[in-house]
Amino acid sequence: xxxxxxxxQVAEDGVLVEVGPLDPSRDYRVRIPEDFQRxxxxxxxxxxxxxxLQFKGDRLEIVELSLRTNGEPIGTRDLLQLSLPKVIRAxxxxxxxxxNFWSVQLKERRGIGxxxxxxxxxxxxxxxxxxxxxxxxxxxxxxxxxSKRTTANSLIRMAAEKYDLPPSRKNEGRLLPAKxxx
Numbered sequence: 001x002x003x004x005x006x007x008x009q010v011a012e013d014g015v016l017v018e019v020g021p022l023d024p025s026r027d028y029r030v031r032i033p034e035d036f037q038r039x040x041x042x043x044x045x046x047x048x049x050x051x052x053l054q055f056k057g058d059r060l061e062i063v064e065l066s067l068r069t070n071g072e073p074i075g076t077r078d079l080l081q082l083s084l085p086k087v088i089r090a091x092x093x094x095x096x097x098x099x100n101f102w103s104v105q106l107k108e109r110r111g112i113g114x115x116x117x118x119x120x121x122x123x124x125x126x127x128x129x130x131x132x133x134x135x136x137x138x139x140x141x142x143x144x145x146x147s148k149r150t151t152a153n154s155l156i157r158m159a160a161e162k163y164d165l166p167p168s169r170k171n172e173g174r175l176l177p178a179k180x181x182x
Contacts, residue, residue, distance in 0.1 A: 005090040006041040010050070013095055017055060021121060021163040028125045029098055034130060038091040045078055046070065053091055058166050060131050070132055076173065085134040092133040102129040106144075112143040115153065123155060124163040132165040143146030 008081060012137055014035035024027065032055050040049045047080070052064035093099045106126065116123045123141065130137035141151035159165065 004043040005087065006043065007027055007090055007094045008039040008041070009030075009094065010039055014143045018098070019055070019132055020125050023121060027068070030096070030102065030125055030132065031098060032096050036091075036095050037064075040087055040090065040093060042082075047078060049082065049087060051087070051091060053088065053095075055132070056104045058093060059134065070175065091115040093167060096129075096133070098129075099133070102126060105134075113147075116141060116145050120155075120159040120162050124159040124165060127156060127159065127165055147161065 009057065013033035015033065016031045017034045017138070019030040019032055035054045037050070037052045037161075040051065041047075042049060048068045048071075050064070050066045050068065051062055053060045054063050055061075067082075069078075080175070091105070096102075099114070102125075116126065126141065127137040129135075130140050138152050138156060141156065142149055145152060145155065156165070
């Protein structure tokens with residue numbers, strides 16, 4: 001189900017923190033407030049979802065959640081139709097200053113597939129952005145480099161050898177550390 005979201009900032013956002021490996025040239029940044037609140041009006045359900053999100057080093061996490069109606073009871077159908085990953089991503093779009101770069105502009109660049117293949121820092125930053133905003137890092141990388149899953153996984157492993165990457169859903173809770181360089 002595709003929801004239309006109307007996002008409203010409820011309070012002042014917390015301090016912006018940089019996410020992922022540091023880029024010395026500062027060309028590729030991923031920043032997100034460490035704490036922020038949004039109201040999300042779900043037009044299709046005629047409900048308002050209030051969220052407080054925090055970044056605790058891995059991805060955005062919901063720390064407070066409430067669902068408001070116009071005096072109507074909240075049914076099981078309402079809860080089942082909430083697509084929280086999509087809601088979180090919509091909230092991140094309003095809070096991450098570089099969201100448009102990573103989600104739109106980067107994908108429209110000519111030669112982005114080759115850039116991702118040859119620049120593990122760019123690939124690592126994209127992976128972090130997609131993970132942070134509840135996207136699908138491997139799927140996005142696979143689409144951008146126009147290749148099979150195995151090729152995307154191989155490039156992700158090569159980036160993980162140089163830079164810390166967040167855990168995949170399969171390895172939830174375990175950061176994928178860069179291999180020590182002696």
